[in-house]
Amino acid sequence: MKARTVWIILFRGVGGATRLPVAPLRQKLAEAGFSKVATYINSGNAIVESDLAREAVVERIAEVCAREFGFAKDIHAVSLAEWEELIEANPFPDAVAVPKFLLVAVLAGEPEPGKVEALRAFAAPGEQFAVINRVAYIHTPGGFDGRNLAAKFDRGIGVPNTARNWNTVLKLAELARAAAT
Incomplete structure (x- = not known):
């Protein structure tokens, strides 16, 4: 079994006119295969657990956000250890x-x-x-x-x-x- 990593996900530019509704975001990230999904305030912060590499995590989250929320800005993933x-x-x-x-x-x-x-x-x-x-x-x-x-x-x-x-x-x-x- 692959090791799972907890990732801190930072969405750039959320706030003002750009929104990522947190409850739907949590739901869609869980549906995309991430576990232990959490969000923190409506300003572009999430926590996910995955066995995917950083690039794959960002790519999958970017796909979900573009498709479900029309969000197409930068997404950064930082492991808990790096944080x-x-x-x-x-x-x-x-x-x-x-x-x-x-x-x-x-x-x-x-x-x-x-x-x-x-x-x-x-x-x-x-x-x-x-x-x-x-x-x-x-x-x-x-x-x-x-x-x-x-x-x-x-x-x-x-x-x-x-x-x-x-x-x-x-x-x-x-x-x-x-x-x-």
Whole structure:
């Protein structure tokens, strides 16, 4: 029997006009063969268990979402083990005191060093930014004002990505750990 992996699924761009209704999403993912399906808030987060490889998981979920919900944006799959590493690697442990101002962005690839350095120029006093193992950590203690590092990040990093705040990171870890038992 193949080993089963718990995957944290991050849908890019859910919110505003783009919706993925969570109850129907859970149902359709279960019908597609995923087990231990869970969702977290209506902003593009799911947990699934599967014996498929990452690429096959993303492909199957993308097919379901396109067919059932007309959703055709990026989907990222991170294993529970990788998510635990992402949490452990947080280079700004003091930033978790106000978790909504610590963003974690899962990157689809390694950004060019020049792009990372160019983004640093947008950091306001007190803001911090680091990329570790295809994950960007962005701490903006003054919030998000539309001109700072967080506002420039998405286009500036140069690779597809999707970000969650630290509260969501921890909640997804909790849900994924529960699915792994």
